[in-house]
Amino acid sequence: MRKPLIILLAAFFATSVYASPNGGYTQHDWDSLVTLSTLTDAEAADNAIILLDTRILEYTPSSEEGDFFMYITRHKRIRVNNDNGVDEFNKVFVPIREDDEVITLKARSIAKDGTVKVLNEESIKNLENYEDYGSFALFAIEGVEKGGEIEYIYTIKRTAEIFGRETYQSNVKIKEANFTLITTDELKFGTYGYNGFPTGEFVKDGERYTLNIKVENMPALYEEEYSATDACKQRLAYKLIGRGGESTRLYTWNDAALRYLSTMYGYETDFDAANFIKGIKAHKLKTEEEKILAIEKYLKTNIAIKEESGPGLSDPSAIVARRYGNETGMTRIYAMCLNELGVRHQLVVTCNRNDNKFVAEFEDYYNLDEYLFYFPETKKYLSPSNINLRLGAAPSYLAGNNGLFVTVPYGFGQVREIxxxxYDENTVKLDAEILFDKNMEYVTVKKRQSWTGHTAYIYRFNFEYADDENKELFIRELMASGLDDAVIKSKTTVNDDIEANATATPLELNGEYTCGSLLENAGSSYILNVGDIIGPQSELYQDHERQTDISFPYPKEYLHHIYFTIPAGYTVKGLDDAKITKKLESKGETLASFTSTYTQKGNVVEINVHEFYAVADIPKEFYEGFRSVINAASDFQKVALVLEPNK
Amino acid sequence: MAKYLIAILFATLPVSIWAQDQALLTQFPKEDVVYLEMTEHLSISILDDSLNIKNMVKERAHYLTSNDLSLSRERIYYTSFSEIEDLSAFTEVPNGKRSKRVDVTDFQVKAATSGGVFFDDNKKMEFLFPGVMTGATTQMEYTEQIKDPRMLGLFFFNYFVPVLKAEYSVSFPAEVEVAYVLLGDNTDKIKFKESKLANGDKLYTWTAENLPKLKFEGNAPSRTYFDPHIILHITTATLAGKKEPILRNTDDLYAWYASLVEEINPEGDAELKAIVEEVIKGKTTEREKAVAIFKWVQDNINYIAFEDGMGGFIPRNAIDVCTKKYGDCKDMANLLSQMLRFGGLEAHITWIGTRSKPYTYEKVPTPIVDNHMITTLVLDGDTLFLDATGKYQTIDLPTDMIQGKEALIGIDKDHYVVKKVPVMPMEVNKVTDSIHLVINSSDLKGSGRAIWKGYPKVDAAYAYYKKDRSDDQRFVTALLTKGNNKFKTDNFTMNDPLDASLPLIIDYECTIPDFVKSVAGKYYIGLNMYKILNTQPIDKEKRTYSFEFDYKIDNNLVTEIDVPEGYQVEYLPTSATFKDELFGFSISYSQLGNKVKQTKRVYINTLMLEPSQFDNWNEFLAQLNKAYKETLVLTKKP
Structure with missing residues (x-):
């Protein structure tokens, strides 16, 4: 998605920056003599250790064209300690863009005994137009062995780019990470470090300005449960902020806002919004909202969205004719239609919160790759690309992140939260009655389940688009998750039409199943595994220190009501285990909570569960309290009652 | 005005679309797309004394709804053995009662590296049919120029959506002879017709109509087992007056294979011999030598597949693979064979199809029959199948994916042997776990020993290989977890899971929190803490295909629990067994002094569960799941 913008901006840059005389570039090379590095015991136990990750960007004026080039250098050295480490690092992909010039590309391995094997240049292959990733130079490093090292270095000359991002952290520790940006007094760059990556100052050295950032011992960042791991990685963003002699800051949020305004609303196309609206008969509808919904329904059910760029894919008239387009093109159609309808709205540009945090203080244009529309009067959002959503909520992967809100038609840009x-708009409700077989061989569970909010949106989408077989599997998973021996006897869904996603109407699933494993034999008694009715619950461990903040897809609330009549001749025991309370509170607010209670009136037992997670993001300092709430649900799942014959 | 003109120009289909759609909707009420036509015509001719082979492909799809437009994105895959020519594609977009034709203009060639392969020269032509909507028909036609007469491919008569008409045909002159085999289910419904073209060439046509869409079922074998398809091969061709064998039988296939590998190791013998000497230093028996060499290749050569051009068929020079330290299956098979031979052993490179290819060399003497290469070792009169791509196999354990498959063993340039790889008996794949438990209020404290052998051991080794953290705790806990998800490994010792020569043995101490149900002076303990095959029965109404297992397995669990001081057994669960040749279980309970012991065995003694066995299987599951419900009850002594 971000490609079109980069191209747009690169073009802008090429015509607006004028060069000072030719500079050339600073050579960077590996050591000609090389020996194996020394590792600590802990490092030697990891699959691999990145010994060195050096990235150099050098901006240098081109003598002929009147603009700038950049030299991109990567130098990486890795110790591979075992098979996994070898497999992870012995293959190298170097992304090559059109018009790139590969200046150097070399690789070598250092065996345990110090033998160095340099890559044969003929072994470098070119993969052209690989999926939507562009082209690559790729090679396998020769002579790699466990306990040995891999080293490679390459420099690519590319048309200068005005912003970029370097992500360093991964699930492998880095002993030494370096970032160097070399520029002239003509081009001034700003940087921003995410998740603790440091920034630094440019130092003048003759004609050049150099920024050097060095990080030692950057820990491996592992996948954790309830975590947006990618968004938590240490990375650095850089961008052009000024030109020689001028004090105006370049590429501000307002600049971006104006650019988006013109590229979305001012795009030259044959597309006629008024005609289009008439064509789908939306003009006859009464309210603005009905009209928007009609347009949304038409576009989302008739036009395929492809994540690629190409001729016609972003042109509204071509899209409508061919019935496929990309997100930019679709956004243009909505923008033009909303303008035509005269609906007050704003355009929002943001990024997936699982990928990166959108910060207001640094204009990181890399974060501008997802579109939304916002309607200030109703506080509703419309996503042009998410085909399971309808006018109302923002997609959960965008909500909670900041976004650039662009006013229409003036193009003022403001960063604020989406x-x-x-949590009480994203509910999961369960009403389950347990009936005992007369021979006590199995139970029948009659379930009424309902969902609202994001859960309902996703499920409706699944119902709409899954084939019969997958739909059946999905329903089974919803009704009897974790009960592998359960047999579904009946099922009906209510309000499962995807257009209901524009409403707060709950999606319902009603039905029943029989299950043997819920009722176990204990001599003359029986064990009722009542907790299993809510399905498997995850158990969180604390075997490693929590690295990342807690992140959920969206705030959520569960309300379970489970009840049964005790079979004649039996008494129920062990009900006190069904009483659980755990809460995570901060500053007087409940962030997460699990409560289960029971009542027994005569021979009717009722159990009520209320569980909620009020926010989607919780700082890692609260992990222990959060864990106790999650584990309370897991404890509840283990609740088993004993049915004892009356004496 | 211009608009009208365009509409007239494109109105090519005067037939009533509605009538056709109504009929199709009645026939396929639940389908979004159907294929009206799916044809391939293989045209074999002789041009300048050589074979000229073209495969003409045509597909017409019709959209009954616009719910699923994924098929509108078309991809044509091809390799360096063929070229795509004369490609045309268009959509007939409904326009009132007529339709207008919109041509595809944007074709993109992309790299299409196959799964698991690092680099190959496979490509795909990708394009999107424009204007696809309810009532639209898309058509694609192209010609594939086939460069090698042995690589004619295969044709499936069914597809992801229903096919109204599928047709495969071949035309060939008198100088050419062909053979074919029809495979899969329902091939009797494929109509065969023999006729002649105007130029006298023979024309064979196979036609099938109204083919249901292909079905996906969990754990089903590859579609080649049941989907109707045809594999055709040219047996001989008379070129410049000389009758040339192409692929008449396995002899011809082998002759070709042998010619490809004739000069694969042109140099480096001395160097490789020196390495072998080093590897087998101090090893006296042939077995010791073989084990050492196999382990050396497994340890030192990393699997990376480069499959460009004939590189997909010809192994690279052994010494090169040895110094580069990487290779694909062929490279490893060749290096291993060469090293074993230098070690004084009898070894041969061997072609084999994995279990995804249900073919025999006799029935399918074409390159389609196999997809893998291994090394055959003759040791003490036994034939062993060494697959060095299996990093954690022993010399006695072929990879599970080639069990029961025919191996084409290359003895020398002119000789080969076809032999079957054995299916490993379940005794080889044995998992045992013996645990002693003590009640500690609501927790269970346990100490035990678990052992994995054969394929389960190999699986454990791969799981160990995959872990991203250096500590072993999570790995061990994941392997041992029983009772509930609070299971904790307190202490353990284990041998190196990556050492292929030994079973994996873990001695452990563990806690299973909140597992004991304690109510009114009684303890309730479900001793089936690890429920193998606690699954729902196979739905015979819905399941069509066999159910495939990776390997046979024999699970043995012994669980012993101390009856606490002051308690006695109130209910000792009843024992149960189900015995069948292919699968079964036994669970028995006994009480000895203050101990209760459960001995459990669950085994699967087949690789394939056929539909005819589903009833029995369901009965087995019903009895097993019933047995799993038994709970031990201990009560306070009066």
Missing amino acids: QPMK
């Missing part, structure tokens, strides 16, 4: 839904 409002997430509240």
Whole structure:
């Protein structure tokens, strides 16, 4: 998605920056003599250790064209300690863009005994137009062995780019990470470090300005449960902020806002919004909202969205004719239609919160790759690309992140939060009655389940688009998750039409199943595994220190009501285990909570569970409290009652 | 005005679309797309004394709804053995009662590296049919120029959506002879017709109509087992007056294979011999030598597949693979064979199809029959099948994916042997876990020993290989977890899971928190803490295909629990067994002094569960799941 913008901006840059005389580039090379590095015991136990990750960007004026080039150098050295480490690092892909010039590309391995094997240049292959990733130079490093090292270095000359991002952290520790940016007094760059990556100052050295950042011992960042791991990685963003002699800051949020305004609303196309609206008969509808919904329904059910760029894919008239387009093109159609309808709205540009945090203080244009529309009067959002959503909530992967809100038609840009839904708008409700077989061989569970908010949106989408077989599997998973021996006897869904995603109407699934494993034999008694009715619950461990903040797809609330009549001649025991309370509170607010209670009136037992997670993001300092709430649900799942014959 | 003109120009289909759609909707009420036509015509001719082979492909799809437009994105895959020519594609977009034709203009060639392969020269032509909507028909036609007469491919008569008409045909002159085999289910419904073209060439046509869409079922074998398809091969061709064998039988296939590998190791013998000497230093028996060499290749050569051009068929020079330290299956098979031979052993490179290819060399003497290469070792009169791509196999354990498959063993340039790889008996794949438990209020404290052998051991080794953290705790806990998800490994010792020569043995101490149900002076303990095959029965109404297992397995669990002081057994669960040749279980309970012991065995003694066995299987599951419900009850002594 971000490609079109980069191209747009690169073009802008090429014509607006004028060069000072030719500079050339600073050579960077590996050591001609090389020996194996020394590792600590802990490092030697990891699959691999990145010994060195050096990235150099050098901006240098081109003598002929009147603009700038950049030299991109990567130098990486890795110790591979075992098979996994070898497999992870012995293959190298170097992304090559059109018009790139590969200046150097070399690789070598250092065996345990110090033998160095340099890559044969003939072994470098070119993969052209690989999926949507562009082209690559790729090679396998020769002579790699466990306990040995891999080293490679390459420099690519590319048309200068005005912003970029370097992500360093991964699930492999880095002993030494370096970032160097070399520029002239003509081009001034700003940087921003995410998740603790440091920034630094440019130092003048003759004609050049150099920024050197060095990080030692950057820990491996592992996948954790309830975590947006990618968004937590240490990375650095850089961008052009000024030109020689001028004090105006370049590429501000307002600049971006104006650019988006013109590229979305001012795009030259044959597309006629008024005609289009008439064509789908939306003009006859009464309210603005009905009209927007009609347009949305038409576009989302008739036009395929492809994540690629190409001729016609972003042109509204071509899209409507061919019925496929990309996100930019679709956004243009909505923008033009909203303008035509005269609906007050704003364009929002943001990024997936699982990928990166959108910060206001640094204009990181890399974060501008997802579109939304916002309607200030109703506080509703419209996603042009998410085909399971309808006018209302912002997609959960965007909500809670900041976004650039662009006013229409003036193009003022403001960074603020995209409002997430509240937890009580994303509910999961369960009403389950347990009936005992007369021979006590199995139980029948009659379930009424309902969902609202994001859960309902996703499920409706699944119902709409899954084939019969997958739909059946999905329903089974919803009704009897974890009960592998359960047999579904009946099922009906209510309000499962995807257009209901524009409403707060709950999606319902009603039905029943029989299950033997819920009722176990204990001599003359029986064990009722009542907790299993809510399905498998995850158990969180604390075997490693929590690295990342807690992140959920969206705030959520569960309400379970489970009840049964005790079979004649039996008494129920062990009900006190069904009483659980755990809460995570901060500053007087409950962030997460699990409560289960029971009542027994005569021979009717009722159990009520209320569990909620009020926010989607919780700082890692609260992990222990959060864990106790999650594990309370897991404890509840283990609740088993004993049915004892009356004496 | 211009608009009208365009509409007239493109109105090519005067037939009533509605009538056709109504009929199709009645026939396929639940389908979004159907294929009206799916044809391939293989045209074999002789041009300048050589074979000229073209495969003409045509597909017409019709959209009954616009719910699923994924098929509108078309991809044509091809390799360096063929070229795509004369490609045309268009959509007939409904326009009132007529339709207008919109041509595809944007074709993109992309790299299409196959899964698991690092680099190959496979490509795909990708394009999107424009204007696809309810009532639209898309058509694609192209010609594939086939460069090698042995690589004619295969044709499936069914597809992801229903096919109204599928047709495969071949035309060939008198100088050419062909053979074919029809495979899969329902091939009797494929109509065969023999006729002649105007130029006298023979024309064979196979036609099938109204083919249901292909079905996906969990754990089913590859579609080649049941989907109707045809494999055709040219047996001989008379070129410049000389009758040339192409692929008449396995002899011809082998002759070709042998010619490809004739000069694969042109140099480096001395160097490789020196390495072998080093590897087998101090090893006296042939077995010791073989084990050492196999382990050396497994340890030192990393699997990376480069499959460009004939590189997909010809192994690279052994010494090169040895110094580069990487290779694909062929490279490893060749290096291993060469090294074993230099070690004084009898070894041969061997072609084999994995279990995804249900073919025999006799029935399918074409390159389609196999997809893998291994090394055959003759040791003490036994034939062993060494697959060095299996990093954690022993010399006695072929990879599970080639069990029961025919191996084409290359003895020398002119001789080969076809032999079957054995299916490993379940005794080889044995998992045992013996645990002693003590009640500690609501927790269970346990100490035990678990052992994995054969394929389960190999699986454990791969799981160990995959872990991203250096500590072993999570790995061990994941392997041992029983009772509930609070299971904790407190202490353990284990041998190196990556050492292929030994079973994996873990001695452990563990806690299973909140597992004991304690109510009114009684303890309730479900001793089936690890429920193998606690699954729902196979739905015979819905399941069509066999159910495939990776390997046979024999699970043995012994669980012993101390009856606490002051308690006695109130209910000792009843024992149960189900015995069948292919699968079964036994669970028995006994009480000895203050101990209760459960001995459990669950085994699967087949690789394939056929539909005819589903009833029995379901009965087995029903009895097993019933047995799993038994709970031990201990009560306070009066």
